[in-house]
Amino acid sequence: MCSLSDSVTLHPIPPPAFGRGEAGLLYSFASFSLQRFLVEKKTQQHYGREIYMEHYVAGWKGLIKLLNSLGSVFGFISKDAASKTQILMNFLDSKNGSEYATVQSMVKFELDNELVDVNKKGIYPESGCRTLLRLHRALRWLELFLDRLRTSKEDDKTSVMCREAYNESLAHHHPFMIRKAAGLAFYSLPGRPGFLEVMNVGSPEQVVAMLGEAVPLISEVYTITEELYQKHNLLDLP
Numbered sequence: 054m055c056s057l058s059d060s061v062t063l064h065p066i067p068p069p070a071f072g073r074g075e076a077g078l079l080y081s082f083a084s085f086s087l088q089r090f091l092v093e094k095k096t097q098q099h100y101g102r103e104i105y106m107e108h109y110v111a112g113w114k115g116l117i118k119l120l121n122s123l124g125s126v127f128g129f130i131s132k133d134a135a136s137k138t139q140i141l142m143n144f145l146d147s148k149n150g151s152e153y154a155t156v157q158s159m160v161k162f163e164l165d166n167e168l169v170d171v172n173k174k175g176i177y178p179e180s181g182c183r184t185l186l187r188l189h190r191a192l193r194w195l196e197l198f199l200d201r202l203r204t205s206k207e208d209d210k211t212s213v214m215c216r217e218a219y220n221e222s223l224a225h226h227h228p229f230m231i232r233k234a235a236g237l238a239f240y241s242l243p244g245r246p247g248f249l250e251v252m253n254v255g256s257p258e259q260v261v262a263m264l265g266e267a268v269p270l271i272s273e274v275y276t277i278t279e280e281l282y283q284k285h286n287l288l289d290l291p
């Protein structure tokens with residue numbers, strides 16, 4: 054990846070023209086969290102891709118709010134997600150805050166300064182890298198779930214979409230008791246029409262259009278993070 058200081062011309066990609074209610078916070082993942090800069094440099098042309106922590110965290114906060122509105126049965130899930138976003142926010146607000154401006158700078162800073170428990174839990178059980186990894190795995194669930202929702206038919210069940218997405222992603226990282234509790238909570242999800250309403254985006258057609266733009270961008274944020282973590286052997290942090 055090129056450094057921004059090497060760049061000659063920067064063209065931020067404009068945010069898509071949708072977004073109402075809490076679901077509008079998908080913005081944060083979909084565009085603001087991912088600043089994609091086309092960098093023109095003499096004969097070379099390539100993309101530099103940075104994920105902004107502030108917007109990544111804001112995206113999760115919006116989703117957590119939405120999850121809370123679905124009922125207390127999801128409380129144990131939203132509590133965990135909220136405590137992880139809070140850990141990242143605390144890093145951003147700390148004296149080293151500027152090192153946490155992007156996911157890329159956080160990884161570099163924590164690894165350079167040996168602030169990550171790499172093989173087993175030790176003195177850094179709540180490092181930024183480890184904490185973000187848990188949310189990153191959940192982002193894969195979100196991508197799979199929203200893509201199912203986007204392509205679903207009127208009488209498809211959100212609980213089934215949610216369970217399938219969970220089994221393909223997060224479930225691989227959860228022990229039996231958590232899988233069981235999550236599985237039970239999924240039964241409480243409203244049906245597809247009710248769920249689309251809670252999203253507060255507009256008509257079902259508008260939701261589908263919004264998801265058509267958001268899902269590929271969520272997927273891009275996921276892929277960039279996955280490649281970064283893979284490159285530094287961080288995908289199995291305890």
Ligand SMILES: CCCCCCCC/C=C\CCCCCCCC(=O)N[C@@H](COP(=O)(O)O)[C@H](O)/C=C/CCCCCCCCCCCCC
Nearest residue numbers: 076116117119120129130133134187188191215231235252
């Ligand atoms: C506009 C879009 C509408 C979609 C609405 C989706 C709202 C989703 C909001 C939050 C998603 C949940 C994020 C969960 C993060 C879980 C991180 C995790 O894996 N934590 C476990 C490991 O942590 P450590 O112990 O290693 O620190 C932790 O053990 C987990 C505890 C809680 C259970 C997590 C179950 C996750 C199920 C995900 C499906 C959420 C169902 C939402 C239904 C719409």
